[in-house]
Amino acid sequence: MVMTHLPKINVSSAGAFWALVRRDVHLAWAQGGASTLTIGFFLIAVSLFPFGVGPEPQVLARIAPGVLWVIALLACVISLDRLYQADFEDGSLDDLVLSPVGFLGVVCAKVLAHWLSTTLPLAVLAPFLGVMMNLNADGFVVLIVSLLIGTPALSLIGSVGAALTVAVRRGGVLMSLIVLPLYVPTLIFGVGAVDAAVNLVDPLPHLALLGAVSLMAIVAGIWASVMALKLAME
Amino acid sequence: MHRFANPAQFNRLADSVMPWAFSVMVLTLASGLYFALFDSPADYQQGESVRIMYMHVPAAWMGMFVYMVMAVASFTALVWRHPLALIAGKAAAPIGAMFTALALITGALWGKPMWGTYWVWDGRLTSVLVQFFLYLGYMALWQAVEDDEKAGRAASILALVGVVNIPIIKFSVDWWNTLHQPASVMRLDGPTIHSDMLWPLLLVAVGYQAYFVVAFIWRMRLEINLRKLSVMRMNEVAGG
Numbered sequence: 215m216v217m218t219h220l221p222k223i224n225v226s227s228a229g230a231f232w233a234l235v236r237r238d239v240h241l242a243w244a245q246g247g248a249s250t251l252t253i254g255f256f257l258i259a260v261s262l263f264p265f266g267v268g269p270e271p272q273v274l275a276r277i278a279p280g281v282l283w284v285i286a287l288l289a290c291v292i293s294l295d296r297l298y299q300a301d302f303e304d305g306s307l308d309d310l311v312l313s314p315v316g317f318l319g320v321v322c323a324k325v326l327a328h329w330l331s332t333t334l335p336l337a338v339l340a341p342f343l344g345v346m347m348n349l350n351a352d353g354f355v356v357l358i359v360s361l362l363i364g365t366p367a368l369s370l371i372g373s374v375g376a377a378l379t380v381a382v383r384r385g386g387v388l389m390s391l392i393v394l395p396l397y398v399p400t401l402i403f404g405v406g407a408v409d410a411a412v413n414l415v416d417p418l419p420h421l422a423l424l425g426a427v428s429l430m431a432i433v434a435g436i437w438a439s440v441m442a443l444k445l446a447m448e
Numbered sequence: 449m450h451r452f453a454n455p456a457q458f459n460r461l462a463d464s465v466m467p468w469a470f471s472v473m474v475l476t477l478a479s480g481l482y483f484a485l486f487d488s489p490a491d492y493q494q495g496e497s498v499r500i501m502y503m504h505v506p507a508a509w510m511g512m513f514v515y516m517v518m519a520v521a522s523f524t525a526l527v528w529r530h531p532l533a534l535i536a537g538k539a540a541a542p543i544g545a546m547f548t549a550l551a552l553i554t555g556a557l558w559g560k561p562m563w564g565t566y567w568v569w570d571g572r573l574t575s576v577l578v579q580f581f582l583y584l585g586y587m588a589l590w591q592a593v594e595d596d597e598k599a600g601r602a603a604s605i606l607a608l609v610g611v612v613n614i615p616i617i618k619f620s621v622d623w624w625n626t627l628h629q630p631a632s633v634m635r636l637d638g639p640t641i642h643s644d645m646l647w648p649l650l651l652v653a654v655g656y657q658a659y660f661v662v663a664f665i666w667r668m669r670l671e672i673n674l675r676k677l678s679v680m681r682m683n684e685v686a687g688g
Contacts, residue, residue, distance in 0.1 A: 374609055378602045382592045391588055392606060395581035398574065399616070430612065438609050441526070445601050 227314035231323050234315060238327030249331045252293040256336055259285045260343045271348045278347035279357065279408035286336045286361065287397050290368045293332045294393070295386035297324060297376040298443065308447065321373065321439045329369040337361035349412075356411035356421070363421060364404040367428040370435030371396045377442035399427050455672050458532055462665045469665070473658035480651030488648050498645070500558040506653035508551035510660060511579060512614055514544030517664075518586070519611045522604030532668070534600035537607060538590055539667035543660055545583035552576060571620030572628035575613060582610040596675075 242249040263281050267273055301307040310320050340361055341354050349357065375393035379385030407420035484502035491498035518540045525533035555573070556566040567573065586603045593599035621628050641649075 374605075378589060378606060379592070381598070385592070388585075388588055388592050391581070392585040395578045395585065396609065398578050402574075434609055434612065438605050441605050442602060445598060445605070 227316075227319060230313050230315045231319050234310065234320065234323040235327045235330070238324055239331045242327065242331035247331075248293045248296060249335065252289045252332050253335055253339060255292060256285055256289040256339060257343070259288065261346065263347070274348040275350055275412075278344060278349040279353060279412065280405050281347060282340050282343060282349075282357065283361075283364075283401055283404045283408070286333075286340065286365070287368060287394075287401060289336060290333050290365070290372055291390050291393055291397075292386075293328070294372040294376045295379075295389055297328055297373060298380045299376070299385070302380045302446065307443075311443070311447065317440045317443055318436070321377070321436055321443065325369050325373045325436070325439070328373070329366055333365040333369050334362075337365055352414060353408050353412040356417045357408050360404045360407040360417075360421060360424060363424045363428060364400050367400045367424075367431040367435075368397065370428075370431035370439075371400070374435050374438040374442065377439040377446065380443065381446045400424065400431075403427060455532070458672075459669070462669065465661065466665055469658050469661040473655055473662055476651045476658060477655035480648050480655050483648035484652060489642075489644055491645075494562060497558055497561050500554050502648050502652050504551055504554040504558060505649060506656045507547045507554060508576065509653060510656045511544055511548035511551050511576065512617060513657075514540050514547060514660060515579060515583070515607075515610070515614060518544060518607050522607040525604050526601060526608070534597070534604065535668055535671045536664075537586075537604060538600060539664055539671055541583055541586050541590075543663050543667070545580060545587070547656070547660075548576060548580045548583060552580065570628050572617065575617040575620050579610075579613055579617060582606070582613060586610075 241247055260281060263277070264274060267277065298307060301310065307320070311317050313319075315323065337358060340357055344354055344357055372389075372393050374396075375389040378392060379389045382388055403420045403424040407417040407424060410417040410420055480502070485499055488499075488502075490496050494501075518537045521533045521537035521540065524530045525537065552573075555576075559568070560566050586607055589603040589606055590599050593602055
């Protein structure tokens with residue numbers, strides 16, 4: 215599929231890589247882009263919990279770490295189904311993989327852009343929602359740190375699901391079925407770290423394991439996404 | 449290995465394995481169930497409920513074993529483009545999902561009288577549940593993509609990613625010290641259960657294994673025949 219007789223275009227692969235990252239971040243933040251909607255979902259879904267379980271501060275404080283992490287995770291999932299699909303459908307993905315960045319560069323750039331534009335803002339917003347959820351004061355720093363360490367894993371694992379279902383019509387539901395079970399370790403260690411901090415236990419072991427999950431996701435997630443994209447585009 | 453890429457070769461191998469697997473299955477399951485349900489001692493702590501364990505433990509082993517079969521088949525399919533490997537993975541998945549579901553259900557039934565609850569969110573139970581979802585995702589991906597070859601390879605990638613869950617299941621009882629008891633048979637220092645209980649357990653385990661071989665071959669044959677059928681139909685349409 216790779217054509218060797220194409221005329222040489224003088225674009226460095228690093229330049230093309232960062233251009234792609236910038237493009238995706240811009241698109242995500244543009245009007246009607248995924249990021250603003252995802253953040254809106256995050257805000258609204260979290261604020262449903264006080265209505266659902268009642269506004270007692272103790273109850274909210276107890277469930278706050280779990281609720282924030284689970285909703286961040288779901289917000290990430292709903293933002294993922296267009297990660298590759300929009301470019302796949304209009305054909306620009308074909309161009310992108312033929313550019314100097316190649317499959318590997320496209321996957322890395324798109325995951326990085328998704329993390330920067332969509333999942334990282336969730337980590338920034340989480341403390342504000344933590345206030346609304348009456349999160350214990352000891353938990354705030356660890357909540358932010360755990361989201362910073364854990365959200366790359368969310369984007370990376372999600373990228374595998376998005377790439378596997380890129381050619382599937384209405385693949386979003388299928389993608390969540392694939393991705394959510396794989397999110398379980400990230401969720402366990404992320405919530406574990408915040409719970410530990412709230413209960414004045416050392417959260418470091420949980421954070422270290424969460425870091426391990428993210429590192430593992432870098433290794434397996436990028437490889438699997440590249441494989442899946444190659445498969446969908448042959 | 450590529451000798452068996454030819455379905456005819458596979459059929460010959462399957463023909464010679466099938467009677468053996470079938471007899472082993474009948475003998476071990478019959479004797480294993482007899483010992484497990486009637487002729488083995490009740491546990492001094494668990495009482496008669498221990499008999500559920502003879503169904504539960506081998507089913508959990510098989511859930512993991514079949515996943516590994518599926519993963520090896522997926523790896524073979526992706527790396528060597530082995531034509532039968534995709535079919536092998538597809539054939540294995542429902543059997544593995546069934547064993548995993550059996551382990552979860554028998555575990556819940558045993559948990560109610562023993563732990564006082566059908567379900568707890570401890571590491572072992574959760575990771576086995578995740579394994580069950582991975583089987584479902586694998587099968588759903590097969591269903592969702594129309595082109596069989598592409599569907600199979602996409603599902604294979606998912607199966608390989610899901611392999612990270614296997615060590616989590618195995619070591620969850622050591623990492624998270626919660627309700628589920630640690631391993632008592634597959635230990636480096638030898639099994640810690642009495643031989644009167646070990647024998648029925650191993651018999652049922654061999655029986656499950658033989659059942660897997662039988663069901664696996666049946667499902668693979670079914671899949672091969674379905675493909676033959678669709679090719680024949682297409683030829684018919686093209687010819688007539």
